[in-house]
Amino acid sequence: MLILATDDDGGPEIFASVQGEGPSMGIPVAFLRLSRCNLACVWCDTAYTWHFTGDERPHRLNETFNRKTNQIRLSEQEVAQRILALGQKRLIITGGEPLLQAPALARLLDYLPDITVEIETNGTTIAPPSLDIRIDQFNVSPKLAHSGNPAELALLPERLDTYATDQRAFFKFVIAEPGNVEEVLALQERYCFRPGHVFLMPEGTNSATLREREKWLASLCVKHGFRMSDRLHIHLFGDTRGT
Numbered sequence: 111m112l113i114l115a116t117d118d119d120g121g122p123e124i125f126a127s128v129q130g131e132g133p134s135m136g137i138p139v140a141f142l143r144l145s146r147c148n149l150a151c152v153w154c155d156t157a158y159t160w161h162f163t164g165d166e167r168p169h170r171l172n173e174t175f176n177r178k179t180n181q182i183r184l185s186e187q188e189v190a191q192r193i194l195a196l197g198q199k200r201l202i203i204t205g206g207e208p209l210l211q212a213p214a215l216a217r218l219l220d221y222l223p224d225i226t227v228e229i230e231t232n233g234t235t236i237a238p239p240s241l242d243i244r245i246d247q248f249n250v251s252p253k254l255a256h257s258g259n260p261a262e263l264a265l266l267p268e269r270l271d272t273y274a275t276d277q278r279a280f281f282k283f284v285i286a287e288p289g290n291v292e293e294v295l296a297l298q299e300r301y302c303f304r305p306g307h308v309f310l311m312p313e314g315t316n317s318a319t320l321r322e323r324e325k326w327l328a329s330l331c332v333k334h335g336f337r338m339s340d341r342l343h344i345h346l347f348g349d350t351r352g353t
């Protein structure tokens with residue numbers, strides 16, 4: 111059984127779109143968004159996957175979500191059927207933190223032998239072998255201090271070492287102000303991420319904020335040799351579910 115996030119109609123958040131971020135930006139894909147996360151980022155744009163009623167950790171919206179109406183449980187077989195019905199060759203598994211449901215994901219992918227798979231993870235956990243063998247690309251987004259998570263929860267050396275030495279892994283850092291890049295440089299020094307595998311992406315949930323931040327972020331990418339990621343889905347659809 112998988113625990114999925116819900117869309118605006120209360121159905122499972124499984125949909126076709128173009129990938130909006132990172133190295134596969136622009137590729138048509140199927141998306142599967144799972145519920146639950148082990149971190150709590152203050153600027154998280156999918157707080158409905160984890161910031162449930164009673165959770166007093168801070169979040170920019172000061173809003174909590176009803177767990178019952180924002181989660182849906184489906185069998186692996188049903189999820190696979192819904193993904194196949196979208197007719198896409200590539201699947202993005204996102205969240206929340208999808209690797210919290212690794213055993214069920216491995217069972218899901220048994221039903222999808224011909225699909226290319228990307229997993230988006232916060233980098234605090236790794237896939238067990240039964241799942242790892244099916245992953246073509248990891249989009250790892252370690253959370254910096256401005257996320258509000260303590261480093262001892264968000265930046266786990268053993269996990270980051272594992273991803274840094276995996277050529278399938280790309281790193282995507284969310285940047286809200288120029289000073290955040292200093293922390294990325296320190297991590298780059300410590301973990302020796304592969305050239306071309308590090309993206310800086312502006313934090314923002316509207317086009318105006320993204321465009322304003324991209325102006326200074328582009329210069330910092332040029333200066334330090336990082337790649338820059340936009341958030342294409344925000345420009346196209348705004349901060350909405352199922353997109």
Ligand code: SF4
Binds near residue numbers: 160
């Ligand atoms: S790790 Fe990702 S899903 Fe979890 S709180 Fe942070 S931004 Fe949201």
